[in-house]
Amino acid sequence: MEKIIQKSSILVQNQSSVFVRSLAEKIDWNDRLIGILGARGTGKTTLMLQRQKKEFGISTQALYLTLDDIYFTENKLIDFVDRFRQQGGKMLFIDEVHKYPGWAQEIKNIYDFYKDLRIVFTGSSITDMLRQHADLSRRAVRYELSGLSYREYLQFSGVGNFQLVSLKDLLKNHVELALTLTQSFKPLKHLESYWKHGYYPFFSENLTTYPIKLDQVVRLIIESDMRFIEGFDPANTRKIYQLLYILATNVPFKPNVSKLSDKIGIHRNTLVQYLYYLEKARLINSLTAAGKSTSTLQKPDKIFLENPNLHFLLSPDHADRGTLRESFFLNQLINAGHTISLPPQADFLVDEKYTFEIGGKSKTFTQLSGIANGYVASDDIETGALDKIPLWLFGFLY
Numbered sequence: 001m002e003k004i005i006q007k008s009s010i011l012v013q014n015q016s017s018v019f020v021r022s023l024a025e026k027i028d029w030n031d032r033l034i035g036i037l038g039a040r041g042t043g044k045t046t047l048m049l050q051r052q053k054k055e056f057g058i059s060t061q062a063l064y065l066t067l068d069d070i071y072f073t074e075n076k077l078i079d080f081v082d083r084f085r086q087q088g089g090k091m092l093f094i095d096e097v098h099k100y101p102g103w104a105q106e107i108k109n110i111y112d113f114y115k116d117l118r119i120v121f122t123g124s125s126i127t128d129m130l131r132q133h134a135d136l137s138r139r140a141v142r143y144e145l146s147g148l149s150y151r152e153y154l155q156f157s158g159v160g161n162f163q164l165v166s167l168k169d170l171l172k173n174h175v176e177l178a179l180t181l182t183q184s185f186k187p188l189k190h191l192e193s194y195w196k197h198g199y200y201p202f203f204s205e206n207l208t209t210y211p212i213k214l215d216q217v218v219r220l221i222i223e224s225d226m227r228f229i230e231g232f233d234p235a236n237t238r239k240i241y242q243l244l245y246i247l248a249t250n251v252p253f254k255p256n257v258s259k260l261s262d263k264i265g266i267h268r269n270t271l272v273q274y275l276y277y278l279e280k281a282r283l284i285n286s287l288t289a290a291g292k293s294t295s296t297l298q299k300p301d302k303i304f305l306e307n308p309n310l311h312f313l314l315s316p317d318h319a320d321r322g323t324l325r326e327s328f329f330l331n332q333l334i335n336a337g338h339t340i341s342l343p344p345q346a347d348f349l350v351d352e353k354y355t356f357e358i359g360g361k362s363k364t365f366t367q368l369s370g371i372a373n374g375y376v377a378s379d380d381i382e383t384g385a386l387d388k389i390p391l392w393l394f395g396f397l398y
């Protein structure tokens with residue numbers, strides 16, 4: 001236990017709080033059980049350490065620990081917690097819970113038995129971990145941490161601190177918003193950098209090695225995180241890579257599941273399940289037609305890589321401007337909490353109300369003819385007019 005306390009103190013002491021994700025302000029840290037889920041590399045550990053440092057400093061009343069620590073191969077979490085409380089502990093920040101067998105039951109018991117203790121835990125979004133444990137899901141307040149928005153990237157890069165914008169305000173006041181913001185920075189210049197290397201916070205460590213680290217993130221998701229999916233066959237790991245490569249070199253992809261399953265050599269239902277888990281792992285975004293029901297075993301109608309950074313990693317030769325535009329727009333809207341589907345015409349239907357066509361500065365409204373609440377999200381412009389909105393501005397939604 002002493003070594004875990006030492007590790008926690010060192011990590012907290014060395015943790016910078018210069019940039020704090022906006023999710024930190026939305027979390028009610030007074031809740032007794034908080035779950036922060038998300039894909040690898042998005043900064044869940046950093047978020048916890050920053051909160052621990054802000055509230056407790058290096059006091060041993062709070063402790064950071066990770067359940068993939070070798071200590072927990074021979075020691076139970078609930079026994080550790082009992083000792084921690086006896087020594088005056090008040091709050092635990094627990095990382096990588098999904099790597100600890102029986103984690104859900106033990107955390108539930110800790111929550112029920114020790115009402116003077118607060119717990120924040122993190123885990124992978126890939127396994128639907130809270131949905132699999134109904135008793136825990138009723139107790140834990142769940143949050144999801146995505147990669148950086150364009151707005152957060154600008155803040156992280158030192159360009160400036162900007163307030164987030166609601167979609168309603170953006171649609172109504174985009175001209176005024178864009179005119180105000182462009183007095184402070186050149187949005188199109190920084191957007192290029194964001195698309196290449198700005199989505200994952202570790203870009204600040206070293207831009208040269210960013211692609212290497214991002215490649216490691218993808219490999220760890222497929223080779224490690226997917227093993228925690230019930231029923232997953234590790235022998236299919238190579239086929240997951242093959243599937244992801246096919247998607248990356250053909251996005252936006254309209255899947256023919258029968259042909260795709262024959263090509264990869266796995267059953268149709270297994271293929272559809274893998275597409276589902278790749279989306280839960282935040283490697284792809286998939287859409288279905290408007291008005292169509294969705295389920296785990298239903299094939300999507302269109303597939304995109306989850307963010308533009310993945311395009312430059314997985315398919316640099318196929319990272320054309322049109323694909324990057326759509327990937328960016330979809331990513332920012334989904335991460336801001338909006339629902340997206342495919343309309344009969346145009347590119348995206350948002351919240352079953354707003355229809356968007358995505359394109360360059362010369363994009364017309366032809367595809368939106370006769371559609372109410374139709375908008376063009378246009379690249380290569382700093383400011384818009386009427387219902388033509390600069391694409392970069394949608395990066396301020398979260």
